[in-house]
Amino acid sequence: MNHATRRRLAPLEPVRPVTRWLLGVAFFILFFVVWAAFTLGGFVSPTFLASPVAMAHEGWLLFTEFGFLHDIGMTVWRVLGGFVLAAIVAVPLGIAMGAHKGVEAFLEPFVSFCRYLPASAFIPLLILWAGLGELQKLLVIFIGSVFQIILMVAVTVGNARKDLVEAAYTLGASANGIVRRVLIPGAAPDIAETLRLVLGWAWTYVIVAELIGSSSGIGHMITDSQALLNTGQIIFGIIVIGLIGLVSDALFKWANRRLFAWSAL
Numbered sequence: 560m561n562h563a564t565r566r567r568l569a570p571l572e573p574v575r576p577v578t579r580w581l582l583g584v585a586f587f588i589l590f591f592v593v594w595a596a597f598t599l600g601g602f603v604s605p606t607f608l609a610s611p612v613a614m615a616h617e618g619w620l621l622f623t624e625f626g627f628l629h630d631i632g633m634t635v636w637r638v639l640g641g642f643v644l645a646a647i648v649a650v651p652l653g654i655a656m657g658a659h660k661g662v663e664a665f666l667e668p669f670v671s672f673c674r675y676l677p678a679s680a681f682i683p684l685l686i687l688w689a690g691l692g693e694l695q696k697l698l699v700i701f702i703g704s705v706f707q708i709i710l711m712v713a714v715t716v717g718n719a720r721k722d723l724v725e726a727a728y729t730l731g732a733s734a735n736g737i738v739r740r741v742l743i744p745g746a747a748p749d750i751a752e753t754l755r756l757v758l759g760w761a762w763t764y765v766i767v768a769e770l771i772g773s774s775s776g777i778g779h780m781i782t783d784s785q786a787l788l789n790t791g792q793i794i795f796g797i798i799v800i801g802l803i804g805l806v807s808d809a810l811f812k813w814a815n816r817r818l819f820a821w822s823a824l
Contacts, residue, residue: 609791614798617791621780631799633775634765637693641700642761646754649705653712657746658738663713670709678703679767691772696765703764704757711757715749716742748819755811762804 574582591611597603598610605613621627656663656670678699689695719742727741769778777796784792 605790606788607790609789609794614791614794617789618795618799621792621795625780627780630776630780631803634769634777634800635803637696637768637776638700638758638761638765640693641697641765642704642758644697645701645704645708645757645761648701649708650712650750650754653709653750654716654738654743654746656709656713657716657719658742663717666709667713670706674706674710676702678764682768682771686772696768696773696776699768700761700764704761707760708753708757711753712746712750715753716746719745748815751811751815751819755808755815758807758811759804762800766800 594608595611598605598608599612609617618627652666656666681702682695682699685695685698689698723741723745724737727737732740765776766778766781769776770782773779773782777800781793781796784790784796
């Protein structure tokens with residue numbers, strides 16, 4: 560093994576952007592090849608796993624005959640609505656917890672307790688309180704996201720560099736000035752990264768919300784397809800969720816790089 564090969568295989572050795580892109584695409588190609596070999600080769604019954612060809616055909620039917628675009632739009636609206644509500648509540652609370660130890664002592668036990676409660680466990684109560692409409696689905700996503708964001712933001716703000724805080728005090732900054740001029744700007748890139756990660760989790764909550772008492776959305780389509788044993792539509796719905804997630808993640812990364820370009824310096 561030559562020196563160049565050993566260097567490429569070394570731990571934490573970065574790869575070129577083009578190489579990273581090619582390797583990522585190669586895995587997807589390998590995945591589909593193995594999937595096609597098992598299904599088209601007759602090793603797996605179509606009842607349990609549709610082939611890529613059957614999945615693509617069912618996906619075409621979903622768009623052309625069953626109004627799947629409407630389902631996608633409803634799911635995206637629910638994810639964004641619940642996530643934005645959670646961020647509006649959680650980010651200020653997280654900043655307050657990270658900046659003020661008294662607030663942290665008051666809120667942290669309750670927030671930590673709630674963080675371990677699965678959002679799906681609240682669905683029966685939310686149906687009683689909010690019915691089967693959009694509010695119930697938004698609240699499931701809100702509950703699943705808000706406590707995670709609060710704690711992660713609090714940790715990020717609390718890890719601020721103490722030398723910067725002391726320097727600001729030396730220059731005459733007030734307590735509120737420390738929060739506004741030191742803690743929040745310093746934590747902003749990591750807060751944005753926290754929101755990006757939690758947005759991915761919000762997609763798991765919306766599908767759970769749509770599996771029960773919903774008349775639209777990707778989760779509703781998956782439930783109907785399961786009743787009909789149509790694994791092609793189920794797999795297509797799952798893939799669409801993954802693709803939307805990749806797009807939203809890429810947009811979040813792009814926005815973070817534009818807003819906080821200075822953090823990479």
